[in-house]
Amino acid sequence: MNETIYVSVGGLLALAVAVLVVIKPTRPATVTALAWLASIARRAWWWLRFRITWKGVAREAGLSKRRTKRVKKMGVGEESIERWRDPRLKSVTTSAHAVTLKVRTRRGQALADLEAFAPKLAATYSADAYRVYPPKRRAGSTVMFELVMRDLIKTPTVAGMPEPRMQTESVLLGRRQSGKPFHLQIEQRHTLVVGASGSGKGSFLWGIVGSLAPAIKVDAARVYGIDLKGGMELTMGAPLFTQIAVTGEQALERLREFVAIADARTEELRGVSRNHKPAPGDPLYVLVIDELASLTAYADQDIKKEAERLLKRLLSIARAAGVVVCAFVQDPRKEVIDMRGLFTQTIALRLRSAMETNMVLGDGMAPFAPAHRILKAAQGTAWIIDEDGSTDRIRADYWSDDLIRRVASLYPAEPELVTISDAAPDDLPGMQLSLTDGGAR
């Protein structure tokens, strides 16, 4: 028997080699055709594999229920028949990188049991990542599992110069795990980005500020910064900012100013419009806070208390008035996370534990958006929750220091608006360098 298998496999390999020799696989057209065939074969294999093995996997994972039924056998007493009730695999669809399963609960099964099955399913099929989301119909009893079989965002990509058009509604930050572009909504949203040290928060920060650059230049967006780590991060692109606060007092001033702007705008808009629409001269105000904890957890008690009060007020009133906050933080501890509910979108980069994932994305989210499983080497990768409640994995494009400086010098904020923080230049060693580099002030 074994010999027959060896001979068959050997024969097939010989045939494949002969075909490759005849069709010369180095020709570009042949390479494309072979890649296409390989993709079709791979998708067919995935489809078959999931269809064939589904019931066995569901049973081993304890999702199915076994029932033993006794039936009468003609003239010779009774016999036991075993019956399984399995969650129903309604459809299997494949794409170039992923398999999506639509599964319906079996009778008497809670939807939550099926949803909690996602990590086991992903491990069984060696998926690189997974997500669970509700289908368009029958969301009460059916769930969609997307298993990423080939990780399209494994290789990092580098950001390019932003499109030279004014954009404030949303910005292009990178790719979704499907390979499609990932746009982050900026208008009408307060954004919280959380990730351990070295997880790649900088790519999100500069992706947001850098993509707003053309709007900054025409004063359709004004970006202010708070960077209590000595201005280290924001200084690199200082010309893009209208002001950068580097001390607790300056940060409080900025927060008060933002609350006042939001209040005045809300008053202006009352009865006229529900949402502010940014335009040159009537800008979107963006407050970028690098390391939120240095303001709400590590600062002096007085500053901390006042900053928290102002920030909470800002987060609860401002977004319709065209005043938004983008905050970045390493450590999702209580002092910071207290405010999480007030942020309208949260991005979770690599975190240290499932508990942190639940803290950042919401209770019970760890199995659906496992940010604690992101590898150290996958900087810039994060989990998000989309508007429809489904989760997705994304990877931001990398912003090099050189690109940040180039964008900042090409699109500086209006020079007459720029009033870099009132701190003495001697207090800000990095700032002076950047001001000269940017050439704006």
Ligand SMILES: Nc1ncnc2c1ncn2[C@@H]1O[C@H](COP(=O)(O)OP(=O)(O)OP(=O)(O)O)[C@@H](O)[C@H]1O
């Ligand atoms: N999108 C990305 N793709 C690939 N590599 C990246 C990406 N973003 C960052 N990196 C790499 O990861 C390193 C750390 O990134 P970054 O400084 O943004 O992390 P961080 O989360 O801001 O860390 P910290 O909180 O300690 O400042 C960078 O120097 C870069 O080499």
